[in-house]
Amino acid sequence: MKSHVRVAVIGGGAMGASLIYHLTQLGWGDVVLIEKNELTAGSTWHAAGLCTHYAHNITIMNLRAHSVKLYQSVLAEETGQAVSFHACGALRVTRHQDRLDEFRQVQGIGKFAGFDFHILSPQELKEIYPLARVDDLIGAIYEPLDGHVDPSQATQAMAKGARNRGAEIYRHTRVTAIDQKTNGEWLITTDKGEVTAEHIVNAAGTWCREIGAMMGVDLPVVPMLHQYIVSDRIDAFAELDQELPMIRDPDESWYLRMERDGVIIGPYEKQGKPWSIDGVPPEFGMELLEPDIDAIADIAGLAMERVPAAAEGGIKSIVNGPITFTPDANPLIGPAFNLRNAWLLTGSSMGIMEGGGAGKFLAEWMDAGEPPMDALAIDSRRFGGYADRDYRVDKAVECFAAQFGIHYPYEERLAGRNKKLTPAYELLKSKGAVFGSAYGFERPNWYSRNPGVTESSLSFRRANWFDTVAAECENLQQNVGLADLSVFSKFRVRGKGAVAFIEQLGANSAPQTGRIGLIHVLAESGGVMSEFSVSRLAEDEFYLASAAAAGRHDEDLLRARAHELDLQLENITDRKGVFGIMGPNAEIMLQQICDQDLSIAAFPWLGASRIEIAGIAVEALRVSYVGEPGFELHHDIDQQQALLQHLLQAGENFELGFYGAFAMNSMRLEKAYRAWGVDLTTERTPLEAGLGYLVKTDGREFIGRDAMLARQQSEDRWSMELLEFEEPEFDPFYMHTIFRGDEAIGMVTSGSYGHRLQKAIGLAYFHTPISSDDELSVEILGRKSRASVTTAL
Ligand SMILES: Cc1cc2nc3c(=O)[nH]c(=O)nc-3n(C[C@H](O)[C@H](O)[C@H](O)COP(=O)(O)OP(=O)(O)OC[C@H]3O[C@@H](n4cnc5c(N)ncnc54)[C@H](O)[C@@H]3O)c2cc1C
Numbered sequence: 001m002k003s004h005v006r007v008a009v010i011g012g013g014a015m016g017a018s019l020i021y022h023l024t025q026l027g028w029g030d031v032v033l034i035e036k037n038e039l040t041a042g043s044t045w046h047a048a049g050l051c052t053h054y055a056h057n058i059t060i061m062n063l064r065a066h067s068v069k070l071y072q073s074v075l076a077e078e079t080g081q082a083v084s085f086h087a088c089g090a091l092r093v094t095r096h097q098d099r100l101d102e103f104r105q106v107q108g109i110g111k112f113a114g115f116d117f118h119i120l121s122p123q124e125l126k127e128i129y130p131l132a133r134v135d136d137l138i139g140a141i142y143e144p145l146d147g148h149v150d151p152s153q154a155t156q157a158m159a160k161g162a163r164n165r166g167a168e169i170y171r172h173t174r175v176t177a178i179d180q181k182t183n184g185e186w187l188i189t190t191d192k193g194e195v196t197a198e199h200i201v202n203a204a205g206t207w208c209r210e211i212g213a214m215m216g217v218d219l220p221v222v223p224m225l226h227q228y229i230v231s232d233r234i235d236a237f238a239e240l241d242q243e244l245p246m247i248r249d250p251d252e253s254w255y256l257r258m259e260r261d262g263v264i265i266g267p268y269e270k271q272g273k274p275w276s277i278d279g280v281p282p283e284f285g286m287e288l289l290e291p292d293i294d295a296i297a298d299i300a301g302l303a304m305e306r307v308p309a310a311a312e313g314g315i316k317s318i319v320n321g322p323i324t325f326t327p328d329a330n331p332l333i334g335p336a337f338n339l340r341n342a343w344l345l346t347g348s349s350m351g352i353m354e355g356g357g358a359g360k361f362l363a364e365w366m367d368a369g370e371p372p373m374d375a376l377a378i379d380s381r382r383f384g385g386y387a388d389r390d391y392r393v394d395k396a397v398e399c400f401a402a403q404f405g406i407h408y409p410y411e412e413r414l415a416g417r418n419k420k421l422t423p424a425y426e427l428l429k430s431k432g433a434v435f436g437s438a439y440g441f442e443r444p445n446w447y448s449r450n451p452g453v454t455e456s457s458l459s460f461r462r463a464n465w466f467d468t469v470a471a472e473c474e475n476l477q478q479n480v481g482l483a484d485l486s487v488f489s490k491f492r493v494r495g496k497g498a499v500a501f502i503e504q505l506g507a508n509s510a511p512q513t514g515r516i517g518l519i520h521v522l523a524e525s526g527g528v529m530s531e532f533s534v535s536r537l538a539e540d541e542f543y544l545a546s547a548a549a550a551g552r553h554d555e556d557l558l559r560a561r562a563h564e565l566d567l568q569l570e571n572i573t574d575r576k577g578v579f580g581i582m583g584p585n586a587e588i589m590l591q592q593i594c595d596q597d598l599s600i601a602a603f604p605w606l607g608a609s610r611i612e613i614a615g616i617a618v619e620a621l622r623v624s625y626v627g628e629p630g631f632e633l634h635h636d637i638d639q640q641q642a643l644l645q646h647l648l649q650a651g652e653n654f655e656l657g658f659y660g661a662f663a664m665n666s667m668r669l670e671k672a673y674r675a676w677g678v679d680l681t682t683e684r685t686p687l688e689a690g691l692g693y694l695v696k697t698d699g700r701e702f703i704g705r706d707a708m709l710a711r712q713q714s715e716d717r718w719s720m721e722l723l724e725f726e727e728p729e730f731d732p733f734y735m736h737t738i739f740r741g742d743e744a745i746g747m748v749t750s751g752s753y754g755h756r757l758q759k760a761i762g763l764a765y766f767h768t769p770i771s772s773d774d775e776l777s778v779e780i781l782g783r784k785s786r787a788s789v790t791t792a793l
Contacts, residue, residue, distance in 0.1 A: 018359025386440030522704025
């Protein structure tokens with residue numbers, strides 16, 4: 001065993017092997033992988049090997065596509081090691097309109113990303129899959145590029161490719177302790193000796209929580225037991241000329257594929273079983289768990305009703321093994337929160353179809369210091385401290401049951417709720433607030449006016465809140481509205497080095513004292529990593545607010561950039577609440593309970609000041625995300641209830657109403673305000689996003705500056721526009737492809753109905769220049785309608 005290496009990867013499953021394959025491909029030397037057993041000995045060896053492109057997120061679709069590409073040809077050609085990839089394609093069938101909508105949404109994403117999906121009628125399905133009953137179906141989606149692979153062979157091939165390029169693999173070597181040295185390097189103790197590594201990667205699959213604990217990070221994952229049945233020979237399948245596509249009925253929650261002369265049937269039951277929640281035994285190895293046929297018989301029976309021939313074979317074996325589930329069923333990829341040179345590549349519940357691509361993604365991230373694509377859906381820091389034991393178990397059980405669930409836009413799931421309730425929660429609930437969950441917080445999405453309606457309906461079309469949100473927007477536009485915005489991530493930066501820190505933080509310069517600035521922090525390649533509204537409350541004191549979901553991501557970012565500066569950086573998210581008071585009556589209403597002069601002359605747009613509202617100290621910011629005048633009142637959270645009472649009282653004469661996140665989203669789009677995480681990602685620079693007015697380059701140095709400017713001069717630059725859609729049949733939400741003729745040239749990153757503009761709108765990126773003569777169209781749920789560039793409110 002080497003004593004010092006550049007990177008040590010723990011875990012020799014599909015994920016770990018893929019990482020060393022791709023790191024060595026990028027030229028990394030001194031790469032080692034440590035595996036306590038044989039390679040593939042965790043979940044990998046017994047996986048059913050299904051690989052798909054189907055995904056609701058374009059980054060995940062790309063991860064999966066890369067895996068398929070690798071398994072289909074690249075690996076075998078490079079290493080000479082067979083991986084048994086069967087390019088049989090895949091089908092998903094349905095009896096439900098909502099599911100068909102989801103198929104169309106995924107197909108639409110595929111059109112932009114360049115991956116083929118076809119919507120089939122039941123008759124077309126029957127032609128492709130003659131053994132299926134189709135009489136009760138309304139359609140299917142066909143994924144011709146999909147296939148299945150032998151997971152062990154694929155992992156061995158990746159390991160071989162990595163070894164050929166110099167990586168070393170230590171099998172039968174168990175990691176027993178991990179410590180970070182004072183110089184930042186990692187000391188890894190194993191039962192075969194010690195190794196010091198500059199970078200450490202946790203790819204320990206089922207055991208990733210245990211390895212995480214050794215590293216000093218608490219991972220919100222739970223192993224869930226999953227089973228599939230392997231049948232004996234079935235003549236109807238064995239005698240076919242060619243392999244049938246894999247078939248899934250997501251509504252009934254099963255997959256079925258051919259395996260030699262029989263089939264494999266994999267049901268995901270509604271009551272999944274968490275396993276070894278508080279610690280996976282270190283000695284657990286290649287063994288399987290006892291089959292539990294009773295748990296899956298019903299769903300397997302449904303599969304046999306759909307494909308009657310599948311019932312003709314006896315059961316050869318049942319495979320029962322653990323799969324790690326995160327709270328949203330997406331993997332954890334990227335830096336480990338609050339640790340230096342420590343990475344995660346784990347938590348994948350589909351680590352074969354994701355493994356090939358995930359290893360490439362992380363290798364490129366480690367190599368470049370930034371993710372190769374937008375990472376929000378998979379970023380290892382997307383869960384905060386609220387993700388405790390109950391949360392991770394409840395969410396894992398929910399995700400397992402919803403393994404084939406429909407991913408509705410605006411969907412709010414029910415498990416793991418009420419983790420963080422603001423003091424205003426009960427009162428807002430009594431006013432009709434229908435809450436959604438944002439980074440553990442309960443955040444009002446909209447305010448129901450009908451006591452009998454307390455939940456959002458789920459649909460890809462207009463939901464039950466449409467009219468109510470219209471009324472919230474109208475009242476805000478005419479009178480005044482209050483929103484609980486406490487979910488923001490909030491940071492305080494103060495001290496001698498604070499000004500220099502903020503000055504070099506991002507694309508905009510530090511605001512003057514008493515002013516607010518919007519600062520985009522860039523990656524080296526010029527893309528937007530984070531967006532902070534920065535209020536300078538004193539000469540050397542700044543208050544930063546950013547997106548709720550960015551909590552750990554932004555804390556990591558700020559700490560890394562503040563390194564070695566003389567300043568204090570505090571995450572004060574849970575100590576501060578925020579109310580938005582917006583609308584033409586906002587100023588006059590607040591003036592009733594405030595002694596300071598709030599007039600626009602005394603307190604101008606983008607002003608920030610410590611004032612008192614009804615005797616309660618607040619940081620008042622004259623800023624608005626909704627396009628109507630108003631203030632954000634940032635206050636100590638223990639003052640929230642008292643402040644709310646005063647605001648409600650003052651609002652009585654001014655038609656004070658409430659507005660939620662859905663109204664805010666619609667109104668910010670009408671103003672073409674970009675949202676971090678959807679419109680602003682590491683993929684695009686602020687100049688491409690059309691935010692040139694927030695970019696100050698003259699005489700300033702900041703990370704990403706030169707790359708941003710260079711991209712603007714290159715052929716590769718994209719541009720963002722606000723579009724309006726002419727009578728679309730459905731309101732836009734996200735990821736709709738924009739066409740010029742038949743050419744896919746852009747993608748809507750966020751969209752909504754604009755109630756003030758009275759039309760459907762969306763922000764879209766174009767990868768090619770457009771002109772006013774271009775005939776553009778947007779495709780939403782398979783229907784095209786005219787699109788044109790429009791002016792923001
Ligand atoms: C029945 C079943 C069917 C499945 N079907 C599919 C499918 O069709 N498609 C799909 O994409 N996914 C499928 N999966 C999921 C898939 O198997 C996993 O997502 C994937 O194998 C995870 O790979 P991994 O590399 O993250 O983890 P693992 O394969 O679990 O690898 C982790 C490795 O870390 C090692 N390790 C742990 N602790 C230590 C230590 N202390 N020191 C050194 N080494 C250590 C382990 O020995 C293990 O080899 C299925 C899973 C099950 C259970």
